[in-house]
Amino acid sequence: MSKPSDLVQGTLDMLILKILALGSLNGWAIGQRLKQISSDVLQVSDGSLYPALHKLEQQGWISAQWKSSANNRRSRFYSVTRLGRKQLEKEADDWTRLSAAISAIVKLEEV
Amino acid sequence: MAIQQWFYALPFRLRSLFSRKELDQELKDELRDHLELQIEENLARGMSAEDARSSALRALGGLTQTEEQCRDARGVNTIQNFSQDLRYGLRQLRRSPGFSALAILCLTLGIGANAAVFSWVEGILVRPYPLVSHQERLAAVAGTVGDERDEMSWPDLLDLQRSCTLCETLFLSSITGATLSIGEHAEVATGSIVSANYFDAIGVHPILGRGFEAGEDTGRNAHPVVVISYHLWQTRFKGDSEIIGKTQHFDNVAHTIIGVAPEWFYGTFVGRSMEFWVPASMAEVFGGKLEDRGARWAEAYVRLKPGVTRNQAQEEISAIAARLQAEYPATNRGRGIKLWPLWQTPFNHAGELLPIFEIMVVVAMFVLLIVCANVSNLLLVRTFARRQEMTVRLAIGAGRGRLLRQLITEGLLLSACGAAGGMLVAYWCRHALVLLFRVRGGKALYLPGQIDGRVLGLSAAICLVVTLAVGLVPAFQTRHLALAETLKTEASAVMGGRGRAWFRSSLVVFQVSLSFILLVGATLLMQSMHKIRSTSPGFSAPRVLDTSIPLAAAGYAAPRARTFQDELIQRVRTLPGVEAAAYARVVPLGYQNYSSTPIAFDGYEPQPNEQPTAEYNEVGPDYFATMGIPLISGREFTRVDDENAPRVAIVNQTMVARYWRGQTPIGQRLQVKGNWVQVVGVAKDSKYYSMDETPRPFFYVPLRQYFAVEPDIHIRTTLPVQAMVAALTREVRALDPGLALYDTIALQEQVDRAISAQLVAVTLVAILGGLALLLASIGLYGLMSYTVSRSSRELGLRMALGAGASKILRMVISRGLALTSGGALLGSLAALALNRSLAGYLYNVSPRDPLAFASGFAVMMFMALTSCLLPAWRATHTDPARALRE
Numbered sequence: 001m002s003k004p005s006d007l008v009q010g011t012l013d014m015l016i017l018k019i020l021a022l023g024s025l026n027g028w029a030i031g032q033r034l035k036q037i038s039s040d041v042l043q044v045s046d047g048s049l050y051p052a053l054h055k056l057e058q059q060g061w062i063s064a065q066w067k068s069s070a071n072n073r074r075s076r077f078y079s080v081t082r083l084g085r086k087q088l089e090k091e092a093d094d095w096t097r098l099s100a101a102i103s104a105i106v107k108l109e110e111v
Numbered sequence: 112m113a114i115q116q117w118f119y120a121l122p123f124r125l126r127s128l129f130s131r132k133e134l135d136q137e138l139k140d141e142l143r144d145h146l147e148l149q150i151e152e153n154l155a156r157g158m159s160a161e162d163a164r165s166s167a168l169r170a171l172g173g174l175t176q177t178e179e180q181c182r183d184a185r186g187v188n189t190i191q192n193f194s195q196d197l198r199y200g201l202r203q204l205r206r207s208p209g210f211s212a213l214a215i216l217c218l219t220l221g222i223g224a225n226a227a228v229f230s231w232v233e234g235i236l237v238r239p240y241p242l243v244s245h246q247e248r249l250a251a252v253a254g255t256v257g258d259e260r261d262e263m264s265w266p267d268l269l270d271l272q273r274s275c276t277l278c279e280t281l282f283l284s285s286i287t288g289a290t291l292s293i294g295e296h297a298e299v300a301t302g303s304i305v306s307a308n309y310f311d312a313i314g315v316h317p318i319l320g321r322g323f324e325a326g327e328d329t330g331r332n333a334h335p336v337v338v339i340s341y342h343l344w345q346t347r348f349k350g351d352s353e354i355i356g357k358t359q360h361f362d363n364v365a366h367t368i369i370g371v372a373p374e375w376f377y378g379t380f381v382g383r384s385m386e387f388w389v390p391a392s393m394a395e396v397f398g399g400k401l402e403d404r405g406a407r408w409a410e411a412y413v414r415l416k417p418g419v420t421r422n423q424a425q426e427e428i429s430a431i432a433a434r435l436q437a438e439y440p441a442t443n444r445g446r447g448i449k450l451w452p453l454w455q456t457p458f459n460h461a462g463e464l465l466p467i468f469e470i471m472v473v474v475a476m477f478v479l480l481i482v483c484a485n486v487s488n489l490l491l492v493r494t495f496a497r498r499q500e501m502t503v504r505l506a507i508g509a510g511r512g513r514l515l516r517q518l519i520t521e522g523l524l525l526s527a528c529g530a531a532g533g534m535l536v537a538y539w540c541r542h543a544l545v546l547l548f549r550v551r552g553g554k555a556l557y558l559p560g561q562i563d564g565r566v567l568g569l570s571a572a573i574c575l576v577v578t579l580a581v582g583l584v585p586a587f588q589t590r591h592l593a594l595a596e597t598l599k600t601e602a603s604a605v606m607g608g609r610g611r612a613w614f615r616s617s618l619v620v621f622q623v624s625l626s627f628i629l630l631v632g633a634t635l636l637m638q639s640m641h642k643i644r645s646t647s648p649g650f651s652a653p654r655v656l657d658t659s660i661p662l663a664a665a666g667y668a669a670p671r672a673r674t675f676q677d678e679l680i681q682r683v684r685t686l687p688g689v690e691a692a693a694y695a696r697v698v699p700l701g702y703q704n705y706s707s708t709p710i711a712f713d714g715y716e717p718q719p720n721e722q723p724t725a726e727y728n729e730v731g732p733d734y735f736a737t738m739g740i741p742l743i744s745g746r747e748f749t750r751v752d753d754e755n756a757p758r759v760a761i762v763n764q765t766m767v768a769r770y771w772r773g774q775t776p777i778g779q780r781l782q783v784k785g786n787w788v789q790v791v792g793v794a795k796d797s798k799y800y801s802m803d804e805t806p807r808p809f810f811y812v813p814l815r816q817y818f819a820v821e822p823d824i825h826i827r828t829t830l831p832v833q834a835m836v837a838a839l840t841r842e843v844r845a846l847d848p849g850l851a852l853y854d855t856i857a858l859q860e861q862v863d864r865a866i867s868a869q870l871v872a873v874t875l876v877a878i879l880g881g882l883a884l885l886l887a888s889i890g891l892y893g894l895m896s897y898t899v900s901r902s903s904r905e906l907g908l909r910m911a912l913g914a915g916a917s918k919i920l921r922m923v924i925s926r927g928l929a930l931t932s933g934g935a936l937l938g939s940l941a942a943l944a945l946n947r948s949l950a951g952y953l954y955n956v957s958p959r960d961p962l963a964f965a966s967g968f969a970v971m972m973f974m975a976l977t978s979c980l981l982p983a984w985r986a987t988h989t990d991p992a993r994a995l996r997e
Contacts, residue, residue: 026144026145026148027141027144027145028144028145028148028149045170045171045172046145046149046170046171046172046177047170047171047172047173047176047177047180048172048180050141050142050145050171050177050180050181051177051180051181051183051184052184054138054181054184054185055184055185057185058184058185066137073144073147074140074144075141075144075148076137076140076141076144
């Protein structure tokens with residue numbers, strides 16, 4: 001499975017969970033939202049988005065349902081499960097700790 | 112994965128597994144939906160229709176790849192790959208049916224042999240009693256005198272029951288026999304004398320009526336009640352639903368039938384199925400004694416409390432036995448009580464079957480190993496033939512892991528077929544042991560194997576091990592596949608060349624050495640068997656017939672029985688063809704117990720904790736002449752030795768050596784059951800219980816002075832059995848038309864039965880040894896024909912250069928013989944190393960017996976020669992021109 005090279009490994013899962021935590025969306029919309037929120041900094045190819053979604057579903061963190069959207073087309077909508085929310089909290093914590101540590105290191109004055 | 116996560120993931124996974132098509136369709140729909148949305152978006156941005164579409168597709172990175180990645184993410188592919196491998200494997204098996212059949216047959220035999228042996232072990236030794244609960248905590252209880260085992264007395268058992276705190280329960284279960292007369296017909300049934308707690312203790316509940324109630328085992332002859340077996344109920348009483356409360360005579364005493372045992376319950380005795388159960392209070396009717404602490408007839412089991420080991424319980428029980436010794440020195444001096452694990456139960460057939468199973472387990476394992484080596488070898492040949500295919504798969508991008516999985520899947524397929532066949536073999540063999548044991552009157556012992564969860568589990572485990580063994584070997588070989596080289600050309604091998612062939616050769620050597628060990632073992636056992644057979648039992652069995660007449664059941668009391676016995680023996684002695692005839696209460700080497708008594712002598716002071724006891728047989732006049740037991744000195748019993756004459760006895764040599772220090776005892780006194788009797792003769796030692804027993808003190812008393820209503824009659828005759836039975840029946844009917852004969856057997860049959868355990872061991876080892884030999888020869892044949900076909904170029908070259916057919920023949924055969932001698936050499940070393948453990952199973956045969964080794968070697972060489980002949984012959988027919996052109 002190819003991972004987006006410019007994305008820190010494992011963060012894609014967290015991002016998807018975070019986006020879905022705000023409301024259920026279909027795959028296409030998730031991709032759009034990713035680009036939107038990160039102001040196009042994070043380029044996630046559609047090709048890697050879907051395998052990631054299926055893996056998350058497999059792990060029980062998100063679930064999917066076919067629903068009709070506004071213009072009467074049927075799409076597969078994903079939403080976060082209770083387990084997924086827990087996972088999100090955990091990953092977010094980890095991320096905060098890790099990024100704080102890294103930025104602290106980066107900001108060290110060079111002698 | 113956490114349980115919680117499973118809760119969410121499981122439905123999804125199950126769907127992935129079972130509704131694959133549906134999910135695939137959903138995936139396609141989802142991606143199409145995505146494309147449509149993206150195309151709309153692109154169109155809205157002002158792209159042309161064509162650009163909008165191709166841009167959307169590009170962004171997705173190829174529809175098929177993305178689909179595939181999604182499937183991978185769902186973990187569906189593992190299962191799909193497996194089913195693909197499985198289908199491919201099946202196709203492979205179908206494509207070479209000869210190979211598949213041979214491999215599966217080998218595995219069936221190997222796994223089947225193991226499954227059968229384990230089902231016997233399970234059904235006969237580990238959990239021998241169907242329906243009985245918690246057998247893992249049961250232990251057999253028996254008395255000991257010094258190192259010898261003895262039965263126990265009922266009062267001792269009751270004391271044990273009261274005092275043993277580590278035992279959950281103790282119950283009596285003594286085998287007995289009784290004559291049942293129903294209408295005109297009389298027959299003998301085997302049953303158990305049990306304590307009142309018996310059915311509750313073993314957790315078996317009668318399907319009709321009730322079990323025994325507390326207190327029904329107390330009071331002499333106070334409770335004539337009986338529980339009958341399902342089988343007896345169905346056959347004798349035609350399944351009468353009103354049976355409860357009816358009376359039935361057992362040994363001429365009316366018993367009320369109070370219960371019918373469940374269908375699959377056979378009692379607690381390895382080797383026989385019980386037909387009835389009576390409470391201990393009725394012991395006297397069935398040969399026991401209720402209140403006499405010195406009368407030892409009882410056999411019992413305890414169930415230990417959970418968590419208590421046998422050793423802990425033994426310590427407590429030994430202390431109780433010591434207390435009993437102190438309290439009752441007259442009867443209990445020198446007597447201990449011992450616990451035995453169920454599989455060594457001394458008072459049924461478990462103990463004598465144990466050594467057979469020990470041998471069988473080892474031998475079956477050997478066969479399995481040989482089978483694995485054989486099938487690995489077969490698979491290797493095939494892998495070699497499939498090198499091209501494997502290489503192509505590697506070249507177009509299959510991972511080595513995937514190839515490995517393919518090979519293991521094929522191995523699993525083979526071993527699963529083998530295991531399925533093996534279970535069938537085990538199922539068919541459940542009752543096979545019975546066929547090997549013949550008992551009096553053609554009645555078989557009851558020795559079923561049991562195929563339960565544990566046997567199935569074990570077979571599955573064997574199947575997995577086999578899979579790994581046979582699957583990994585070729586996988587290990589494909590490791591060396593070099594792409595370019597293999598694709599280019601099929602390299603040709605050289606006779607006796609080194610290279611990779613060493614591995615296959617060593618597999619064959621391994622097989623040969625294992626089968627050599629089995630061969631030597633089988634030969635040694637056969638020699639031992641021969642020794643046992645040619646050992647004299649101390650009496651002359653041929654031409655002696657033995658039967659008895661159910662006088663007790665016919666209501667004969669002692670005086671009438673005496674008259675009948677006298678008249679009958681007079682008539683029998685005058686029959687043409689009869690050389691001698693005599694009565695005796697017990698037939699040697701049978702299941703009946705001899706009477707046993709404490710003994711005392713003039714001039715013999717026993718040690719402080721010694722209580723001399725001996726067993727004896729009650730025999731009539733002419734017994735020694737009839738049986739052919741030589742008298743060393745003194746005289747035989749005669750008609751004069753009746754109830755009015757002074758009591759006399761004849762003792763055996765061992766008794767003389769032990770208690771009279773070899774002095775002649777004739778005229779000396781011997782105390783039997785408190786009465787002094789005079790020794791009038793010394794008989795040669797003979798075998799009493801088993802053929803390989805050590806000599807024991809034993810004596811004989813006149814039947815008339817120690818009367819039994821229903822002794823066996825022994826007849827030495829030149830007539831065949833049928834004619835003798837007819838003549839005897841005529842004489843019996845002449846005296847009393849209402850009487851019939853019990854089964855008649857030749858004494859020789861009894862002797863044969865006594866060695867049947869050894870006979871079974873020899874037969875089974877010989878069968879499996881032959882099987883091993885066959886497998887080894889198949890292995891050698893396979894290797895040799897393979898080598899010949901692979902080195903046809905070299906052979907062709909040699910022939911072109913002038914090598915004659917005989918030279919080629921010699922070359923091939925000598926290579927086969929070299930492998931075989933190597934294997935046989937290794938096998939002999941291993942067999943010599945094993946000899947200590949083998950010695951215990953052999954009777955008067957050295958485990959290093961050179962004859963066994965030599966004959967094993969000869970058979971092995973002959974096998975090698977025959978399996979090399981065909982490949983060698985084929986080698987000489989190599990066409991040089993063609994071989995060189997190819």
